[in-house]
Amino acid sequence: MKLIKRISTLIAILVTSHGLFAQQQVMFTQYMFNGLAINPAYAGSHDHVTATVLAREQWVGLEGAPASQTFSIHSPINASGSANLGALLIHDKIGVTEQTTSYLAFAYRIRFNGSSRLAFGLQGGFSNYNSKFSQISNVDPVFANGDVNVNRANFGAGLYFNTRNFFAGVSVPQLIRSNLEVNNSDSDSRLERHYFGYAGFVLNLSPDLKFKPHLLIKYVENAPIEFDINASMLIKELVWLGLSYRSFDSFDAILQVQLSKQFQIGYSYDFATTTDLRRVNAGSHELMIQYRFVFGKKKIISPRYF
Numbered sequence: 001m002k003l004i005k006r007i008s009t010l011i012a013i014l015v016t017s018h019g020l021f022a023q024q025q026v027m028f029t030q031y032m033f034n035g036l037a038i039n040p041a042y043a044g045s046h047d048h049v050t051a052t053v054l055a056r057e058q059w060v061g062l063e064g065a066p067a068s069q070t071f072s073i074h075s076p077i078n079a080s081g082s083a084n085l086g087a088l089l090i091h092d093k094i095g096v097t098e099q100t101t102s103y104l105a106f107a108y109r110i111r112f113n114g115s116s117r118l119a120f121g122l123q124g125g126f127s128n129y130n131s132k133f134s135q136i137s138n139v140d141p142v143f144a145n146g147d148v149n150v151n152r153a154n155f156g157a158g159l160y161f162n163t164r165n166f167f168a169g170v171s172v173p174q175l176i177r178s179n180l181e182v183n184n185s186d187s188d189s190r191l192e193r194h195y196f197g198y199a200g201f202v203l204n205l206s207p208d209l210k211f212k213p214h215l216l217i218k219y220v221e222n223a224p225i226e227f228d229i230n231a232s233m234l235i236k237e238l239v240w241l242g243l244s245y246r247s248f249d250s251f252d253a254i255l256q257v258q259l260s261k262q263f264q265i266g267y268s269y270d271f272a273t274t275t276d277l278r279r280v281n282a283g284s285h286e287l288m289i290q291y292r293f294v295f296g297k298k299k300i301i302s303p304r305y306f
Helices: 002-017 275-280
Strands: 049-057 067-076 083-094 097-111 117-131 148-162 166-172 194-201 203-206 209-220 226-235 239-246 250-258 263-272 284-293
Touching: 083 117, 097 148, 226 250, 239 263
Parallel strands: none
Antiparallel strands: 049 067, 049 284, 067 083, 083 097, 097 117, 117 148, 148 166, 166 194, 194 209, 203 209, 209 226, 226 239, 239 250, 250 263, 263 284
């Protein structure tokens, strides 16, 4: 119990002393099927109205551990699919801090020969940052009157290229480095830019088996470069089985099932790589539900590889 309290206290102190909201850009294990969460250019890439709900509970059993939920919906808005819209809502909580973000995204897509497409995306929205530091004043009295509740506007941009069997993207979901004030005074806490680059492809091993490796690299100013390596197998166009490694964080197991051409569910479990964390938590769980709405006689591709 003493170790749990020490780690919970450490979470609270790290959040407050290293940028107020250390987890400014939520990272999901199943990001490859929730691309709008990191890149506005992903909007409309499914050629149908697609809605995705994703919930993540990190370090289960550890008080103050991160918990995140997101809802996204995106679709083409013209017959050619060149103009696309998306909406994104994210709620993230860690320790005594909460962040709620909403974005509207627009992507313009250029089609080349065959299935090749290049999209340019922009997004804009607002974030609410709410931190009840007074709840941890027993840790350090300096936080007794340090509650924060502020709203900040932000913008993001990205590029996304894909074919039937390949995808790649670069993005900066939040471009503005806004300062966050505590008690109407300047603080060292601010929103940092997050840079993402990622790519992956699908390789046909047999009529019933496909292999998909992919890599994501994330860079935050004044922080180490992080990467996420994943390899998945698609069995009979119905079941994805995958393994991932996220630097400085975890090994992950992923299961996704294509219940129909329109309906997909996914689950992932993360094993912490830090010895102390493994001793005091039951891992991290993530659940994804995705549904594609089909109107008229437009053909639907099943499954979507990304």
